[in-house]
Amino acid sequence: MISDYAGISPRRDILLIQQLCKKLKGKSFLHINSTKEGGGVAEILQRMIPLLQGLGIDARWEVINGDKPFYDTTKTIHNTLQGDNMTISDKAWEHYYEINRKNAAKLDLEADAVLIHDPQPAPLIDFRKNGLWFWRCHIDVSRPNPAVFSHINSFAKKYQATVFSVPKFAKPITSNEFIIPPSIDPLSEKNMDLTDEEITEVADRLGIPRDRPILLQVSRFDRFKDPIGVINAYKMVKKYNDCILVLAGSPASDDPEGEEVLAEVRKYAADDKDILILLLPPFSDLDINALQRMATIVLQKSLKEGFGLTVSEAMWKGKPVLGGAVGGIPLQIVHGLTGFLVHSVDGAAFRIRQYLNDPEMATRMGEAGREYVRDNFLLTRQVRDYLSLWYSVKNRKKGPTFEF
Amino acid sequence: MPQTKIKQTKKNQAKPKHRPSGIPKCAALKDKSFYFMDIVNVIKHTGTKAMSLKEMRDAIASVSKDCLFHHTCQYFSKGNIQEHTNDFAQWIYTSLEQSILAEQLSNIDPYSFTSMTALRKHFLEVIDNYIENFPEPRVALPDEAFFFNEAVTFIFPAGVKARNLAEFLMAIKFVDSSSLYYHFYEARSRLRKGTDDFSKWIDEVGKAPRIAERLRAVDPFMNNLENVREKIIDILEEGIKLEMGEMG
Numbered sequence: 320m321i322s323d324y325a326g327i328s329p330r331r332d333i334l335l336i337q338q339l340c341k342k343l344k345g346k347s348f349l350h351i352n353s354t355k356e357g358g359g360v361a362e363i364l365q366r367m368i369p370l371l372q373g374l375g376i377d378a379r380w381e382v383i384n385g386d387k388p389f390y391d392t393t394k395t396i397h398n399t400l401q402g403d404n405m406t407i408s409d410k411a412w413e414h415y416y417e418i419n420r421k422n423a424a425k426l427d428l429e430a431d432a433v434l435i436h437d438p439q440p441a442p443l444i445d446f447r448k449n450g451l452w453f454w455r456c457h458i459d460v461s462r463p464n465p466a467v468f469s470h471i472n473s474f475a476k477k478y479q480a481t482v483f484s485v486p487k488f489a490k491p492i493t494s495n496e497f498i499i500p501p502s503i504d505p506l507s508e509k510n511m512d513l514t515d516e517e518i519t520e521v522a523d524r525l526g527i528p529r530d531r532p533i534l535l536q537v538s539r540f541d542r543f544k545d546p547i548g549v550i551n552a553y554k555m556v557k558k559y560n561d562c563i564l565v566l567a568g569s570p571a572s573d574d575p576e577g578e579e580v581l582a583e584v585r586k587y588a589a590d591d592k593d594i595l596i597l598l599l600p601p602f603s604d605l606d607i608n609a610l611q612r613m614a615t616i617v618l619q620k621s622l623k624e625g626f627g628l629t630v631s632e633a634m635w636k637g638k639p640v641l642g643g644a645v646g647g648i649p650l651q652i653v654h655g656l657t658g659f660l661v662h663s664v665d666g667a668a669f670r671i672r673q674y675l676n677d678p679e680m681a682t683r684m685g686e687a688g689r690e691y692v693r694d695n696f697l698l699t700r701q702v703r704d705y706l707s708l709w710y711s712v713k714n715r716k717k718g719p720t721f722e723f
Numbered sequence: 724m725p726q727t728k729i730k731q732t733k734k735n736q737a738k739p740k741h742r743p744s745g746i747p748k749c750a751a752l753k754d755k756s757f758y759f760m761d762i763v764n765v766i767k768h769t770g771t772k773a774m775s776l777k778e779m780r781d782a783i784a785s786v787s788k789d790c791l792f793h794h795t796c797q798y799f800s801k802g803n804i805q806e807h808t809n810d811f812a813q814w815i816y817t818s819l820e821q822s823i824l825a826e827q828l829s830n831i832d833p834y835s836f837t838s839m840t841a842l843r844k845h846f847l848e849v850i851d852n853y854i855e856n857f858p859e860p861r862v863a864l865p866d867e868a869f870f871f872n873e874a875v876t877f878i879f880p881a882g883v884k885a886r887n888l889a890e891f892l893m894a895i896k897f898v899d900s901s902s903l904y905y906h907f908y909e910a911r912s913r914l915r916k917g918t919d920d921f922s923k924w925i926d927e928v929g930k931a932p933r934i935a936e937r938l939r940a941v942d943p944f945m946n947n948l949e950n951v952r953e954k955i956i957d958i959l960e961e962g963i964k965l966e967m968g969e970m971g
Contacts, residue, residue, distance in 0.1 A: 330881070330899040331761040338879050483768065486870030491770030498766040498872065645866065654817075656804055687804075694802065694900075707765040711875045719767075719789060723879040 320373050321699075327505050328699035336699060338723050339706040340374035347377040347450075348709065349430035353393065353439035355382050359501055359628060360436050360457060366504045367702055379430070383422040383440045388414055393439045399464035400438065400471065407467060416442050432709045434482075441474040451712055454478040457501070459488040459625065459646065480712050484626050485647050495715075497708050500650060502701040503631050503692070509604040510635055513612055521609035525597060532562040532675055535614035535633075537607055539568050540581040543623040545643070548664045550588055552620065555668035557593075560675045564588075567597040567610055611636050616674050616681070620667050621645055631696040634658065634688035639681040641670045651696065657688040755928045757891060757920075759881040759898050762905040764793070764800055764874035771871040775862040776819055779811065780850045782871055788839035789873040792912075795833035795842060797874060799908040799943065802900065808944045809833065810869075811846065818867040821860050824853045832944070834911035878905065888929050888966075892959040900948040907951055908943055919943075921955065934962035 321333060348371060352360050364380050371378035385393070392411045399405050423446035433452045435443055444452055454475050460468060460483075472492060475481055480495035489496060503510050522529055534553055538544040546566055553564040566584065570577055581598065588594040599606055611617060617633035617640045624646030631651050633640050640658035642648040652658035659670040674681040694700075711718050769790055773779035783791070794810040807813040807829045816825035827849050836842040863869070881902050885891035895903075906920035914923065918939060926935035937958045941951065 329901070331763055331901040334761055334881065334899075335763050335877055335879060338877075486768050486772075486872060487866070487868060489768050489770075491768075496768040496770065498768050653805065691804075703763065704765050707763070707875060707877060711765070718875055719873070720876040720878065723877070 321370060323506060324697075324699050327693075328697050329694060332697075332699040332703045336374065336703050336706060339703075339710050340371070340376055342710060342723075343431075343706065344375040345377065346431040347379065347429070348705075349428070349433045349450075350378070350380045350436065351383060351426070351433065351440050351443060352380075352436035353383050353385070359626075362507075363502065363504070363698065363701065366507065366698055367705075370698075370702060377430075379427075381426050383419065383426070383443075385418045385422075385439075389418040396438045396467055396471065397458060399467040400460045401458055402462045402464065404464060407470075412470060419443055420446070432713075434705065435478070438471050441471055444474050444477045451479045451709065452477075453480045453482060453708060453712070454492075455482040455499075456488070457484060457625070459485075460490050461487055463490070480708060482708065485650055488647075495712060497704070499701060499704040499708065500647065500696065501626050501628055502696050502698045503628055503635060504698040505635060507604065509608050510632060511608070513605075513609055517605075518609045518612050521606050522613055525595075525606065525610075527565060527595060527610075527613065528563060529613060531593075532560070532615035533565055533613060534562055534616050534618060534671060535565045535567065535610055536618040536620065537567045537610065537629050537632075538619065538621070540566075540570075540577050540584060542576070542580055543621055545620050545622050546580065546584045547587055548622075548667070549618055549620050550584070550594060551664045552618075552667035552671060553594070554591075555665070556671045556675070559672055562593070562615070562671075562675065564594045565597060565610065565614070566594070567599055567607065569599050569601050569603065607632075608636075611638060614638055616641070616671055618667065618671075619643065619648060620661065620664075621648065624648055627651070628696075630658070631692045634685075635692045635696075637685040637689045639674045639685045640688060641667060641674075651691075652688075653691065656684070657691045658684060756884040756886045757894075757924045757928070759883040759885075759894060759902045760878055760905050761881045761899050761901045762800065762879075762909060763877045763901065764797055765877070766793075766872050766874055769871045769873055773863075773869045773871075776815065776821065776824075776850065776854065776860045779815070779869055780847065780854065783811070783843060783846050783850070786871050787873060788843075790871050791839050791843055791846075793873045794871070795831075796909065796912050799948070800901065800904045802948050804947050814863075814867075814869045818863040818869070819860050821853070821857070823857075824850065824860075827853065829944075834908075834915075835917070837915065888925070888931060888934070888959065888963055891925070891929070892956065892963065895952060895955050895959065900952070903948050903951055903955075907955075911943070931962060931966065933965075934958060937962065 321336060324333060350364055354361050368378045368380050392407060392415045395405050395407055419442040423443055428446060429448050431450045433450055434455055435441060436455045437457055441454060475492045478493060480497060481492045482497045482499050483489035484500050486498055536549050556562060585596055588596060611633050617638045619627055619630050619642040621643040626647030630640055630642050630648055641661050642652050644660040644662055649660055652660050654660045661667045661670055771782050771786060773782050798809045805813055807816055807825055812825045812828035815821050833842055881898055883894050883898055885894045910920040922935040922938040925931050941954050
C-alpha cells in the first residue's frame with residue numbers, strides 16, 4: 320500500500336505516483352525479466368507490482384524461461400556487454416532468438432506499457448502486439464564488446480525508450496534515454512527498523528562482540544570487492560584505533576571463484592581474532608539489516624561495481640560510509656557530505672580513522688546520508704520514475720514539462 | 724524551457740480556473756490564497772559527454788536549451804548541497820581541478836538572464852576567456868566524464884494552501900522541499916525580476932512588504948533548501964510578531 324510509505328518517502332514522490340496512477344488508471348503495465356527470485360530486479364519487482372496494483376494499475380510480471388544453452392549465451396552476453404572479450408557463435412545467437420520467440424508465443428504480451436529488463440528478453444520487441452515498449456538495462460554497457468553490443472542494439476533501438484541506471488553506464492540508443500537509478504525498499508526485511516533486542520539477538524547468534532567499534536563490509540567474496548584491501552586498511556587503522564572487522568557475504572552458486580576468494584581471505588585473516596568472516600546463507604536479509612545497524616562504519620571498497628546498493632542500505636540506517644569511487648557508488652556518496660569516496664587502501668584507512676576520531680562528523684555525515692537516500696534512492700522514487708517515463712512517452716508531444 | 728513557461732503563464736492567465744498554483748497564476752484568481760506546488764524532474768540522457776574543458780565548452784555551445792536549463796537553473800532542485808552553484812562549475816572544480824574557473828562560473832546567476840541564449844553566451848565568454856589565459860587544463864579521469872542531461876518536469880499541486888501569513892508560516896514548516904525549490908528558485912526563471920513566488924505573494928496579497936523585502940534578501944545560491952526553509956520561517960516569525968506588536 321502506498322500509504323505505508325507516508326512519513327518515510329518524500330511527499331512529492333507519493334503525490335506524483337498518485338497523480339500519475341489517476342491518469343493511467345485501469346491501464347496495463349507489464350514487466351518481463353528472466354528470473355523470479357534472486358537479484359535486485361526481482362527484489363524490486365516483488366515489491367513494486369502489488370504497489371502499482373493497489374493504485375489501480377493493471378500491473379503484471381512475467382518471466383521468460385530458457386534452457387542451459389540459452390542461459391550460457393545470456394551469461395556471455397552479460398559479461399561481454401560489460402567489456403569481456405568473448406565471442407558468441409551464430410548458432411548461439413539463433414538459439415537465443417528462438418527461445419525468445421517461444422516465450423513470446425506463450426506469454427501474454429498485450430499491455431499498454433511493457434518494460435523489458437536486461438538483455439535476456441530484449442528480442443521480445445520483435446513480437447510486440449501493441450502499447451509502448453521500453454528497454455531497461457541494469458548493467459554497465461559503457462565499454463562493451465562491439466560485436467555483442469551491435470547485436471543487442473539491433474533490438475534495443477526498436478524500443479520507444481531506453482533506461483539506464485547511471486549516465487556513465489549508458490550508450491546512446493534511442494532519442495528517449497532515461498536515467499533511473501535502482502532503489503531500496505525501506506519496508507523490506509533488509510531495511511526495516513529493528514529493535515535493539517533484535518540487533519543484539521543477531522550479534523549474539525553470530526558471535527560479534529560489541530565492546531569496540533565495528534567496521535563492516537557486506538558483499539560477495541569477489542576480488543572486485545577487494546576484501547584483502549579491506550583487511551589491509553583495517554590493519555592500518557588498528558595501529559591507532561582498536562576495532563573489529565566483519566566481512567559478511569553469501570556464497571554465490573554461479574561463481575566458482577567465490578570459494579577460492581573466500582579461502583584466500585580466511586587464510587589472510589587467520590591470525591587475527593578481531594576479523595570475523597561470516598558466510599551467511601542466501602536470503603539472510605534480517606541478519607544483514609542487523610549487521611548494518613550494529614556497525615560503526617560501513618565500507619564498500621569495491622574496485623569495480625554495478626550500482627552498489629549496499630551503500631544506500633547502510634546510508635539509510637544512518638551509518639557513516641566509505642566506498643570505492645567506481646560504478647554507481649559516486650552517485651550515492653557525495654564526497655565529504657554523505658560519505659567518503661576512496662581510491663586506495665591508504666585512503667580507506669585514512670577515512671576510517673577520521674570517522675573514528677570525529678564521531679560528531681561521522682554522525683553528521685550518517686544523517687546527511689540517510690536524508691540523501693530518502694530523497695533519491697527509495698522504492699517510491701523508482702516507481703515514480705517508471706510511471707513518469709510511461710506518461711511522458713505517451714504524451715511526448717505535450718512535454719517536456721507537464722503540469723497537473 | 725523558460726520561454727515556454729512564460730508563454731504558458733500568459734495563456735493561463737486568460738483561463739485561470741484551470742490552474743490553481745503559486746503566485747503568478749493565483750494573482751489572476753479571485754481566490755488570493757497561495758497554492759503550494761511540488762515539482763519533480765526525471766532525468767534524460769542526451770548522449771553528449773565531455774572529458775576536457777574544450778569538450779565541455781563545445782558541448783555548452785551546442786546542447787539544447789533544456790539541457791542548459793537543467794545544469795544551471797534546475798541544479799538547485801538537487802538540494803544545493805554541494806559547494807558550487809551549477810553542474811558545470813562543480814565538475815570543473817572536482818574533476819578538472821580548475822578552481823579559478825569554477826569560482827567564476829559559480830558567481831553566474833542563471834536566473835538573471837533574459838533567455839537561455841544569453842546565459843549560454845555568457846558561460847562561453849567566461850570559459851573562452853579562461854582558456855585564453857590557461858590553455859591546457861588537464862582532462863578528467865576516465866571514470867569522471869561529464870554527462871549532459873535534460874529533464875522531463877512534472878509540476879503538480881502539493882495539496883496545501885495558505886490564506887494568510889499565519890497559515891503560510893505553518894505550511895512552510897512542512898511542505899516538501901520541492902515546493903521550496905519550485906517557488907523560491909524556479910520562480911525566478913518565470914518571474915524574471917529577481918523575485919520569487921513567496922515574496923511576491925507576501926508583498927501583494929499578504930500586504931507585508933517588509934517581510935517580502937527580507938525574503939528577497941535571502942541569497943538563494945548560498946543556502947541549501949533546508950537552510951532556505953529555516954530562514955523563511957525565522958523571517959516570517961519575526962515579521963508576524965512585529966506586525967502584531969504594531970497592531971496591538
